Amino acid sequence: MTLASTMPGAEFPRLGSEGLEFRIHAPGAHQVKLQLPGDSLGSGSVPFSPEPDGFWHAVISDPAVGFHYYQVEIDALTTNDPGSRTYSGYGRSVSGVEVPDPLEPFELRDVPHGELRSLWFRSTVTRSWRELWVWTPPGYDDDIDRHYPVLYLQHGSGEDETSWSRQGRAGIIMDNLLADGAARPTLVVMGSGYAAAPPSTPLSAVDSAMIIDGLQQLLADDVIATVDRQYRTITDRTHRALAGLSMGGRQALAIGLRRPDLFGWLGGLSPAIWQRGTTDAVWSVEPTWIEDAVRAAGGVRPQQVFLSAGTLEERFVTAVDELAGSLAAAGIDHKSYLSPGTAHEWTTWRRSLTELAPRLFR
Structure with a gap:
């Protein structure tokens, strides 16, 4: 075959x-x-x-x-x-x-398909040209008066803006969910999670704070405005989500909790919340981190936080459990999902997106 x-x-x-x-x-x-x-x-x-x-x-x-x-x-x-x-x-x-496995939600089916589009913009943060990959749902061009919520979807360490579409099959997953009536038609925006300035900074020199702070500034100053200008979006926080896998999951949770004015929905898929070179969960070391973030944001909380991991990636399962406890203590609505029999791999994250997308914007 x-x-x-x-x-x-x-x-x-x-x-x-x-x-x-x-x-x-x-x-x-x-x-x-x-x-x-x-x-x-x-x-x-x-x-x-x-x-x-x-x-x-x-x-x-x-x-x-x-x-x-x-x-x-x-x-x-x-x-x-x-x-x-x-x-x-x-x-x-x-x-x-x-x-392949025809029983998995990420396999191609004979259903209406959306389109994957490339959008280039000049970043004021990295002082460089950057590319976004934007998936539009089936029929996006048919009704020019319709506006859509947006899911900003971040990749993992060492990957790029192409990864969720190619390795993750995000568009195929969304096609199948929409065909089943399981999710709301949504724009999915995929960009690089490396936003250090200057852009020539080698990945080995990009530290944890740069990964989070740089992307936060890029999203707030450039990306959201660019997408809202080029596409028919619903521009309030309750119609905007930020999610990611591994490194991108850490970025999504940290940025989203800091900036609830921008993102109403968050997703951490196998979120890598360890300090570089250690196996300790950052938020286990600092158990009040989430409460501090909510307090700093004026008490504004996300609509919902989604957490996931594969059952074979044990430290991520532990992290999800601990994060869920911290979210509960902070009064934040959250849902958890464990992918049976998978590890730190794309099947975990594909299944996680299949679980996450139907929960958004409801």
């Missing part, structure tokens, strides 16, 4: 009778390995077996459903698989493979 993530004309990667198969042409190589980052397909490496004519073959017998990053190690060289499409992850372009 040819996969959606396989390059046109390529035979591998594919789903075969033995499982998920990879085939690499590396004549003269002494050793070839499949490098896996962990969490979804596994961790470590899977050896390829040599075949005639310089080809090498590897199989993962029982692959998990969903999207998975990987690379290939040929002797001392780590590279991408020429048979696979590449995606923005880990701060670089890496190979990815999509293992």
Whole structure:
């Protein structure tokens, strides 16, 4: 079975009778390995077996459903698989493979589909041109008098504004939800979460405060105004949501609680609320953080905060539980969701978006 993530004309990667198969042409190589980052397909490496004519073959017998990053190690060289499409992850372009399951909410269905649009703007914060990817629901151009709520959706560490659409299939998820009458027609805006000035600042030098403060300023000064000017939006806080995964989940919760005047709905999907280099949850170390944020915002609270994690990412499950307790203590309405049998991976976040979107703007 040819996969959606396989390059046109390529035979591998594919789903075969033995499982998920990879085939690499590396004549003269002494050793070839499949490098896996962990969490979804596994961790470590899977050896390829040599075949005639310089080809090498590897199989993962029982692959998990969903999207998975990987690379290939040929002797001392780590590279991408020429048979696979590449995606923005880990701060670089890496190979990815999509293992389908028709029962999952992120698979293509024969329903009306929205459109993904590119919007460039000049940022006063980063002093650079930046791109937003904007998903518009089916029929957006048919009724020019209709205005829409907006979900600002942030990616994880090392990813970019393309990630939620490509790896996350956000548009497909929204299409399916709308077709089922489960969600309200909504604009989904996806931009880069790295907003340090100048824009040439390497990711390794961008600290936690810069990630949060920079994006907060970018959203408040540039992004929201640009989207409201270019699209037919409902411009009050109760029709504006901010959510994200991992790093983006931390950004969404921190910024949203600071600026409830901008965002009425928040979502933290596997929110990475640890200090760099530690395993301690920031808000466990500072249990009054949320109460302090509400107090600083004049007592204004979000309409609702959505939290999620995969059951296999244990420290994120702990974080979600602790955050839920802190939100309850601060009198903030919240909902939690755990994705069964998944880890820190795109299936967790795809399912989480499927749970989050129907709760927004109700």
